[in-house]
Amino acid sequence: MGVKKKKTPPRTKPGGTSVRAMLNVRKDTTSDRYTLVIQILRARRRGVIFTPFKLLPEEFDPVKGRAVHSHKNKEHRRFVNNVNRYLRHQLHEIDRIVSELERGGEPFDGRDVAGTFRRRYDNRYVHTVFCRQIEELLRQGRHGTAGTYRSTLTAFGRFAGNRHYQLCELDELTVMEFRNFLVREGLKVNTVTFYLCKLRAVYNRAVREGFAPRGMDPFGGVAFRTEKTRKLAVDDTVLRRVAGADLPRGPLAVARDLFLFSFYCRGMSFVDMAYLRQENIEGEVIRYRRRKTGQLFTVRIIPPLRAILDRYREICSPLALPILMVRDGHGGFCPVEFTCADPAGQRRHEEELYRRFLYNRSEFLHHLRRLSRLLGLERNLTFNMARHTWASRARREGIPMSIISEGLGHTSEKTTRIYLDELEARRIDEANDIVTSFWEVPDGKKPSAGTER
DSSP: OOOOOOOOOEETTTTTEEEEEOOOHHHHHTSSOOOEEEEEEEEEEEEEEEEEHHHHEGGETTTTTEEEOOOOOOHHHHHHHHHHHHHHHHHHHHHHHHHHHHTTTSSSOOOHHHHHHHEEEEEEEBHHHHHHHHHHHTTTTTTHOOOOOOOHHHHHHHHHOOOOOOOGOOOOHHHHHHHHHHHHOOOOOHHHHHHHHHHHHHHHHHTTTSSSSSTTOOOTTTTOOOOHHHHOOOOHHHHHHHHHOOSSSSSHHHHHHHHHHHHHTTTTHHHHHHHHHHEEEEEEEEEETTTOOOOEEEOOOOHHHHHHHHHHHHHHHSSSSSTTTTOOOOOOOEOOOOOOHHHHHHHHHHHHHHHHHHHHHHHHHHHHHHHHHHTSSSSSOOOHHHHHHHHHHHHHOOHHHHHHHHHHOOOOOOHHHHHHHHHHHHHHHHHHHHHTTTTTTTSOOOTTOOOOO
């Protein structure tokens, strides 16, 4: 006669809260797999938290309250390990919620615990995971990346409509449907790929944190296409016209200085220029961390760069450049300064700074367009052009790709090559002209037929 397995002994915390992992066995379930849930009992009230996993009865040990291996293959072991890692994380979060509620001193029951968990840690849903990661990016001051995640979430929300997608529902078919939806909306290929990449980044992080099942790759069969766009680099003639233009003091001259500053600083990004401070200038070098990656950069200050820094030293202190500035009521500008030491106040200040950054970036781009028209340029200048131009000139001067990549702060030379494709094609065409000019002879005459050279 077989021994009957005992049910899972609940984990009872001080104060009378029991927490148990179990299978949600229901008579109306059509499948032979059951959803893994976490049951919370307190004050004679029951709360249930559903997980994204469905298990066979033999894949769950009700005594130990954990998934077990029913097969010996590696894929199944990875799945079981993922389930147990997820369970450990969720149980830890539930314990923390119970402790917080007990410290609050107010009575609560199992439903209160489950409700608090769902509001705070219910990471089964795509929307919830996006919001959590956006919130974390904002706490880190990475407002630009948070903005790209927010726009991706908005696009996915249009696709989902009233349906709330769980992470475990993201399969290749769903991702393909999302891509086709974006195409039907009329978005360009690169924009569609941009949104897919952001969705993949959020999903992959959810997998690493145990909120999405491992072993599934909903993006594996989806083609991430990109189209070549017109390269932004300008030639030396345009650079000389911009640098040599006789401009009166005013917004056009400031926009021109910022464009050249980026070029002289190896293509420093506009956001790094905006947050650059006087304390980053140490003697003959500028030391700063790139806001996008956290990389430490050191740029030697050349004479034209020093001239720009000196021009704005007094009016911009403690900042180095007049980007994060506001009107002072007397026709001038002053930097947005932070005086509150409270964490919430500091975060509000960071958000205000970023709003000011977006507004002023738009203003300076407007002035660059005016400058482009004034100089009769074929294309409007942008700050990204300065970055691309530095890379293209460096390549034209024979500087190795690895040095250019490091100078730009790229983690891969593949990214650098995107900047330089147009330049490389032009150099190949020039080489082809030389190689194929076999009719040319030293005396300027074409060789006769059958003449060997």
